[in-house]
Each structure stands twice: as structure tokens, then as C-alpha cells.
Amino acid sequence: MIEVTGLSKRYGDKRAVDNLTFTVRPGLVTGFLGPNGAGKSTTLRMIVGLDRPTSGSARVCGRPYHELPTPLHTVGALLEAKAVHDGRTAREHLRGLAASHHIPRQRVDEVLAMVGLTAAARKRVGGFSLGMGQRLGIAAALLGDPEILILDEPVNGLDPEGIQWVREFMRGMADDGRTVLVSSHLMSEMQDTADHLIVIGRGRLAADSSMADFLARSSHNGTVVRTPHAPQLVPLLQREGGTAESLPGDASPDGALLVRGVDARRIGELAGQHGLWLYELAPQRVSLQEAFMELTADAVEYRVTHSGKAA
Amino acid sequence: MTMATTTTPAASATPRSHGTAARRPRFVHAVTFEWIKVRSIRSTWWTLFAASFITVGVGVLGGGHAHSGESAALVLREIFVGLPLGQVAICLFGVLAATSEYGTGSIRSTFTAVPHRPRLLAAKALVVFAVSLVTGLLISFATYTAGSLALGTQVAHPALSDGAVLRAVLGGGCYLGVLGVLALALGLVLRASAGGITTAVSVTFILPIVFRMMGDSGQPLLKWWPTEAGQQILLLIPSPENLAPLPGFGYFATLTLVALIGATVLVNRRDA
Numbered sequence: 001m002i003e004v005t006g007l008s009k010r011y012g013d014k015r016a017v018d019n020l021t022f023t024v025r026p027g028l029v030t031g032f033l034g035p036n037g038a039g040k041s042t043t044l045r046m047i048v049g050l051d052r053p054t055s056g057s058a059r060v061c062g063r064p065y066h067e068l069p070t071p072l073h074t075v076g077a078l079l080e081a082k083a084v085h086d087g088r089t090a091r092e093h094l095r096g097l098a099a100s101h102h103i104p105r106q107r108v109d110e111v112l113a114m115v116g117l118t119a120a121a122r123k124r125v126g127g128f129s130l131g132m133g134q135r136l137g138i139a140a141a142l143l144g145d146p147e148i149l150i151l152d153e154p155v156n157g158l159d160p161e162g163i164q165w166v167r168e169f170m171r172g173m174a175d176d177g178r179t180v181l182v183s184s185h186l187m188s189e190m191q192d193t194a195d196h197l198i199v200i201g202r203g204r205l206a207a208d209s210s211m212a213d214f215l216a217r218s219s220h221n222g223t224v225v226r227t228p229h230a231p232q233l234v235p236l237l238q239r240e241g242g243t244a245e246s247l248p249g250d251a252s253p254d255g256a257l258l259v260r261g262v263d264a265r266r267i268g269e270l271a272g273q274h275g276l277w278l279y280e281l282a283p284q285r286v287s288l289q290e291a292f293m294e295l296t297a298d299a300v301e302y303r304v305t306h307s308g309k310a311a
Numbered sequence: 312m313t314m315a316t317t318t319t320p321a322a323s324a325t326p327r328s329h330g331t332a333a334r335r336p337r338f339v340h341a342v343t344f345e346w347i348k349v350r351s352i353r354s355t356w357w358t359l360f361a362a363s364f365i366t367v368g369v370g371v372l373g374g375g376h377a378h379s380g381e382s383a384a385l386v387l388r389e390i391f392v393g394l395p396l397g398q399v400a401i402c403l404f405g406v407l408a409a410t411s412e413y414g415t416g417s418i419r420s421t422f423t424a425v426p427h428r429p430r431l432l433a434a435k436a437l438v439v440f441a442v443s444l445v446t447g448l449l450i451s452f453a454t455y456t457a458g459s460l461a462l463g464t465q466v467a468h469p470a471l472s473d474g475a476v477l478r479a480v481l482g483g484g485c486y487l488g489v490l491g492v493l494a495l496a497l498g499l500v501l502r503a504s505a506g507g508i509t510t511a512v513s514v515t516f517i518l519p520i521v522f523r524m525m526g527d528s529g530q531p532l533l534k535w536w537p538t539e540a541g542q543q544i545l546l547l548i549p550s551p552e553n554l555a556p557l558p559g560f561g562y563f564a565t566l567t568l569v570a571l572i573g574a575t576v577l578v579n580r581r582d583a
Contacts, residue, residue: 045419045582045583048423048426049422049423049426050419050422050423050582050583051582051583052580052582065423065426066426066427068426069335070333070334070335070336071423071424071425071426072423072424073333075423077423079419079423080416080419083415083416083417083418083419083420084415084416084417084420085348085351085352085411085412085415085417086415087351087352087353087354088348088351088352088417089351092347092351093351093417093420095347096344096347096348096351097344097420097424099340099343099344099347100336100340100341100343100344100424100425101333101336101340101424102334102336102340140420144333
């Protein structure tokens, strides 16, 4: 359990984090989303006591991080790849951290094996690729077999196999009843992984909801209906509390509609009851990326000028 | 290099330990942590080697140049003539013990493992002190021995059986031990290796030379300059215009402790 209450961080005039309040619960993978520069990393650093909040507080298992009796057994954090001295070997880095909590040496070899770094254990970290650095960071986070995992952009630099591994790993940790907080600026990454989402933009909370609710709330949601009987169908839908508009960008003569507020099943029933033909009845699955873009459209700090289509 | 996809986290052999169930780490664990970090980077070993090589090597040359008719006090000074240079390498060690962590970002893993920063810095200072002290004593006695062997037959031999000589040689080692901690404090305050090293070299080596060139007006500065006061412990016959050996060293050690406490307060207040 991570509780963030009224958390703010100001650098001069700039509010990097602005009055954030949210709770991260155990048993779920919670995605922490926001565009670059939204304040994700700053928030995570405050949670683990590296940065001091300007105001507000962050508590882990009911206490500020620095009051935890055994921090590495409580929280495993991957905050940036390669927070390691270049000249040190992977094993020495982990042995040092293990020594700080009298974690047995065999655990070091265990976590190295878990992330697939056994063969590179004696190599100096300076020669590691970004992906290997990430693996080492994950190994360090696992060292204390913690109840809470905080991962800042964990799949950065990983190959597809590594990404798959991280996903399964986070799922496994959450299913085991642990708290998993994972940040990303890649929405596609979260769609398959997260159960719950916390979205921030410009340091402020933009959304705190389950993945399903988050997607359902998007205006991109709806059902595409293609029918020659639109004039008869639309009033029926409206009586059910739905809305219908012509599908944007659609040039077909049939006049496709985008229907919201009534699900596909009900639309089919209504059409059937009234003998209306349907040529197409297609629920639109909104992508997290679209929902996110919509939400943070005005909260993106570093906007690119070309308007690339969202993936 | 592939991740072991078959290994699921739940399959780890160590039973799940909850924060409350695990034993609370003590100071000794922070010390072990720091010791592992210090010994596992190469800069530690080459800085300590450089300190030894320079001080002992120049000591042999100094001993070789000693003349007959010089007092034992002067001969000992000639043997330890390399110390002001060799101490720079000890400073490098102390500065790097702090700045290499900031430079590489590993300070963040360190602080997440031991969030109680004063405890961590005390452990770090203890390790740096112990390593500098042991190295310092080895350097000091090696310099004395090598320098003495290089002395001509007609030259007065400072003997360890003389209490003052023993105090000077032991004191030289202790001086280097404390100097390592002073450099650590500088590194903690400045965080950047380049700035830390430049400052440490200025404090221990360059500024005292400047003060000497200033003649009489530089003398009060030299008298109260921390490293110069600390080095008085190397003199067999105290110089009248400077602090006496033991008070001088005590003054130096006290200022070092103050610097370390100041650095700790600062680090504790700053974002990592």
C-alpha cells in the first residue's frame, strides 16, 4: 500500500508535482502514466524518500519511507537504469545492497538468475547495454523480496522477450498479493499490463480509475452501426438514453453511425424488434493510447508540432 | 542474454519476507555495505597505490639527499618530503568515495537501501577513515624505513626508539587517515568529482604553497590552515611560529569532524 497525500514538489516557480493524492493498492498492477515531464519520476523519488516534498506526504505501508525498519524488504525500486558505479561488477553491486540488509549472498545469485544476468555477473556494469542495466535494476529491486515494487519505465531498452518477461513478472507479483506501481509514458505498454491507472499531466492528477472505467469513459468509445434505416433507428436509440452521430470521416453512402450510451447487444435487439436492417454492428475498442491522448491533450508539456496519428 | 522466462517470481527459493518479519539492519550492515562499495571499484586501489608510491619514492630520494651534519629532525623532514604530494592521492580517494556515487547515480540505490542518511554517512566516513588510516600508517612506516635505508653513513639517523620520532611517524599515518575523511566531506558537499578533486588539491597542496610565497603575511594563514596544522605532527622539533604537534593535529581533526557534520547536515537536507 502506497498512500500519497497532497504531494507537491516545486523547483523555483515550476510546480513539478502539484497536490497529488492517490492510493496504490496491493494485488493490482497500477500503471502510473503521464507524458514526459509530467512529474512521474519526481513523484516516485519522493515516495522512496530521495527527494523532499515541498508539501504533502508519501507513505509506504503506513510510514514515510525513511522510517521503514527494513526498506529493501518493503520496497523494491527501479528508479533509473544503471544507478550503479560503472566500474563495479553486477554481483558486487548487489552484494553491497544485500549486505546493507544482511540478505544472504545466495540471494544475490538467485536474483541474478531470475533476470538472466548470471553469465554477466562478473562483468563491470560500464559495459552493460541499456537492457542489461534494466535487468540489473530489476534484480536489485527483487533482492529483498519486497511487498511493494516501484518500477520507473522498466521496459526501456528491453528486447521483446525481456518486455514479455517484465509483464509476466509484474502480473505474478500482483497475483501474489503485492503492490506494483509501474510508470510509463507508453500507453500501449500499460494496456496489456495494468489493472488500475493513475494518470498525471503537468504534475496534477488527471485520472485515478480502473483500466476498464478509464477506457469506458473515453469519447472514442461507441458502436459503429451501418444501416439504411437510420432515421427510424436513431429515435429508438435516443429513447434508450443513447446518442448517435454520423461516423467522422466516413464517406460511404449507407451513412454509418457512431452510437454511444447503448451497447451493441441492445442496438441489435432494438433493430430486430422493429424490423430494421443492420449491415454492420461493430463495438469500437478504444485504445488506451487514444483515451490517454484525449485526457492529457492540454497537459502535454513538450508537444511535437507534427500531428502524427496515435498508434 | 535472455531472461529466464520459465522463472516466475513466486518460484524464488527464499521465502517471502515481510518488512516486519525481517531483522532490522544495524549500523554494522551499513558499514559492510560501504566497505563492499569501496573495495569493488578500481579507483580505490590506484589512488592508494599512487599515494604510497609517491610518498615512499620521494622519501627515498629525500633520504638520499640528506647531508651529514644535519640534525635528525631535519633528516626526518627530508624523508617525509613526499608527503605533501602523496597526500593528494589520499584526497582523491576520499573525494571519489563520495563523488563517484553522485556521478554514476548509484547514490540513489544507496539511499534507498539506507534511507537514514546520517547513519549511512557515518558508515561511509568510518570506512574511508579506516582505509586511509591503515594505508596512511603503512605509507608512513614504509617511507620512514625506505628513507632511512637511503641515508648516507655519516648522516644522523632518526631512530624509532626516540619517542618523538615514533610520534612523528605514527602521526603521519594518522594525519593521512583524517585527511581522507576531510576529502570525503568535501566530496559530499561538492558532489562532482572534478570540483571535489580541484578543491581538495587546492586546500592541501596549492594554497599552502601560495601562503608560503606570501612570506610573513602568509604565516598566520599557514599557522591556522587545517592541513598545515595537522602536518605539525610530523616535526620532531615544533616550529615556534606554528601550532605545537599535538594541538595542531587536534585542531585539524576537530575541523575535519566539523566539516563532516556540516556535510551530513547538507546531504540530509538535499534531494538525492
